[in-house]
Amino acid sequence: MEKHKVNIAVVEDNGMARTNLRNHLLEMDFEGVHCFTHGRELRRDLKRRRYDLVLMDFHLGDNKNGVEVIQDLQKEGLLKYSTCLVFITSDRLPMIIGQIVDIHPDDLVIKPYTIKTLGRTIFNALNINRTLRPVLRNMDEGDFEEALHQLDIIEEKELLPKSRTNLTKLRARLLLKLKRFSEASELYKSVLEQSDKVIWAKWGLIHAQYLAGETDISESMLQDMLGAHLTNDKACEWLARIAIGKKQYSRAEEYMEQIKEGALSLAAAKLKAYLYQIQDKMDEAISLLERRREASRHVREKFAELSLELARCYLSLAESRAMNERDKPLQVARFLIGSAGRRFVDDNLELKRHYMNILAAILEGNLERAHELLQKEEMTDLQEADVSTMSDAIRAWLGVGDEKKAAQILFDCEEKLQHIEDLTEKTMSSMMINKSEESLGARRPRALKFNKEGLSLHGAQRFDEAVDYFYQAYILFPKESAFGLNLLQSMVEARIARHKNIRTLRLYNELGARDLSEGNRQRLQDISVKIEQDRDAYVDADAPPADEFGEVR
Template sequence: MTEASQLLPTAEKSRQSRLLRIAIVEDNATARTNLRGHLMAIEQFDIASYSNGNELKNGLRLANFDLVLMDFHLGQSKTGVEWILQLQEQGLFKASTGLVFVTSDGMPQTIGQILDLHPDFIIIKPYTMRSLRLNMIHYLRLRKEIQPVLDCMSRKDNLQALNIITHMLKGNVNKRFKNDFLKMRGRLLMAEKQYPEAISLYSDVLKKSSNILWAHWGLIKSEFFTGRWQQCQKMLNHLISESLTKDKAFEWMASLSIGKKDYHEAARLLDNIKDSELSIQATRLKVFAYKMLDKSDLAQALLEKKVQNNLSVKDRMFDYALELARFHIQMAEHLVNSDDHVTLSQEDYEEQRLHKLIEARKLIGKANRGQADRQSETQKNYMLALAYTIEGDQERAEKLIHDTNSIGSLSKANTSTLIDAVKVWFGLGNSDKANEILAECDEQLLVQENHIERLICAELVSELEETYHIEKDRALAANDKGMKLYNAREYSDAIACFHKAYSTFPGVPAFSLNLLQCLGDLEQQEFKGLLVDHLLQELETVTLNEKNQKRLARIKVKLGR
């Protein structure tokens, strides 16, 4: 035994001694068997085979895989892309797990969706043994090179993984692996919210070759989360002319419009994507735009169409059914919280509200069939509890949220479910519990990697703050959190908190100054469409004390003004 091997941890020795664990997800039994045979002809692997994403999800709960080979079309189920996105959201698909897509569909929309996930490679059917072998050998050699990085990622030590890959890139990297190393470093920079460094990396890659799509999307995502939306818009304007990126570009552009509260433009942009091609996230975006434009009839029609068109794809139908249920609940809320019902008779108002809630409960019941995991149960039970709260049936709502056997914990709930929980607890008169969950919602929004989920949920939180008249308290809390993050030099999160405080409770000079100072430290001229010049003009119209005047003067120097 060598000295180096003696120093290896037990878990590391075990990893080196075992076979690479591969999961094949393919609905066609013959294709599944053939792919397994072809892989075993290349090298000995530990292979598990599944026919759909649900089976893979159950498999991931029991064991981890080093590599997943995922078919795009999975028969009467969601697509492979939809399953991977869901598994990532639920924390079941590790960042260190390799991903290969297998598809016979070469349509630009399909390839574009796959490329957005940054797979290690794509196998186009019918594939040859030579192409499969070449790609697999490249991947296996790459994996051996970056195994220390993957080990750190498995332990969720992304910072150490980043340090290792950065050090490796400074050495003599095999030219065949250079782009793979850069792609990995870009992912880790974004995971660590080191967006300026990520922007620099992706920009350098694109200077050398402008057709590398993973670098385009990495740059767009980095600029989006940095708040450099003007630059983000310029890149997207270019990508809408490319067939492989067109639909995704329109989706991102609509996201920018939602962020700027230009709902007309968001709806117009999404009209460029056929309804049948809208992803569930893009559908949510369009429904939200319609709702903000008071076009609830169009929003409901779109969701009903998506439910009807996916009746044969049960997993996807359940998702759309829940979205339609949530829409009905929101419409019932609107009737309660707005003054619209004064134009209706009390009888008509009660009838409309009850109809919405009954429809919501039916849809939740439909979505309940075949969805037995705890996270889904938590989501559906809080939606039901919210419906009962709006109806005034507090007893049934309380029974649902106190029945731990059915409701489970909120610790792994998604942001939308947390918002439902906040509304339930406010409705039950427990503001302390509501605010506690709202604080957890804030934390989750800071780390939310899905830009559409982050945008929509941030808007829903703003509506909630207005409904319960807690804007000032929430703005002060966001500003305090921003100061702590700023002092810890976590500028990307700090600026998000300062912007939250500024937009939630306008007119407070301290909020404007904090936001302006953070922009200066980040050397940015805008954040989410809000320009430095606008903030400076605002501050010129208010009277500042001597201390803040000196502070503003220092900020101007830093900004070159």
């Protein structure tokens, strides 16, 4: 290991501990050591620098804890699988250790530690990370199939004979990513056959069965974990998610009530409040969020997020009332939106606040103000936004009458949902997306509406404009070949190689592989003649090297 090439980020809020940790690392001959007091500083730095190792303290004073920081960074794609992660904590509570273990760190150091213990842990973690680099880098690229293949090679060569447990955990994670749930289940079962007390394997088996749709099996296993000090809260949260999936909201609420309020994670508190809301228990939702907000007053990021969750409740309350009865809830919502920004400033949080102010303007009937705010350049960049912000954006664009923009954001929401790791957040995000879909209406009627608009523009030979309407119809209802053919034809007539995530030649080949009617097959053949006449116009220069379009038939 070339220590001078290893970039290390140390996140520790205590100045003395931070200095000591940095000095220890320098004594170990590491040179690239960068220190941060909280997650926001690290987040800003990760946008311009890559780290090989992150040493993360759990408790970070008046800021989000280390687990929450890592979850946020992973959501934003700023922390890669290939980044080595070692946690440091003085807390030995099972609940805290469980939170840390759930995000799959490479190792954990318990304070107080000796320099020898710290060094041994860091060197071991970095060495394992280096050996697993072919696996981890493929995971970074989203190629989980190749990552599993590389893991097979490492195991066959017995390159990490002392790390069997780590390799088993990694294999199971990859199998889940690849949706090979039965294989993952068998792997977890094989671990439990050797010892039924391996808690990570139990949770893994529950997870695998849940993703496979075997919720009855998961539910049975979780019921056995209720009442136990180490597993009750997590089991209740799991059971609540399963109940929500079955739309048994009152039952889900009962499970969430069994978790002490102070033990609720931020995501779990939001989920519980949302459960109240969809059961028309707005007073209970507001009361819960107010208590959680007050309890988090000293933690700036949580205080800001809970202020906005509370503001969202008051906006919903205003929406349910007649126009002349909205003043009071809107006044409270505006106060909360303002208070979120006074103590804490962050790009994503600013976007949340902007969209909530737009919703408030719409509910006041001030559409001119809402339009004005929506025209700002930053309002269209939702790449790093979470689903709750995107849901607000859908309501905002619908509120000013731009159904096409709202539908595109909904599609992006559904794409983002696939990459959310935290299951509680994923459950709540899914509920929000379902509500947005209800607001926009069923998919096929919406697709038909967009297709009709596209046909009108196409008939007027406004091909560039028609493309986006046909695109909306196609992504809403891709099984309808006519929508795909309309999109392809407009892209060819507009001479464009790519529109958003649709590439002309790839779409042609995808449609060609379908079982088309005779009329549609002839239409595709006519389009292929135009493509062949000007093929270079449809080659996407930004397509990755591995992207093979094949030959136009």
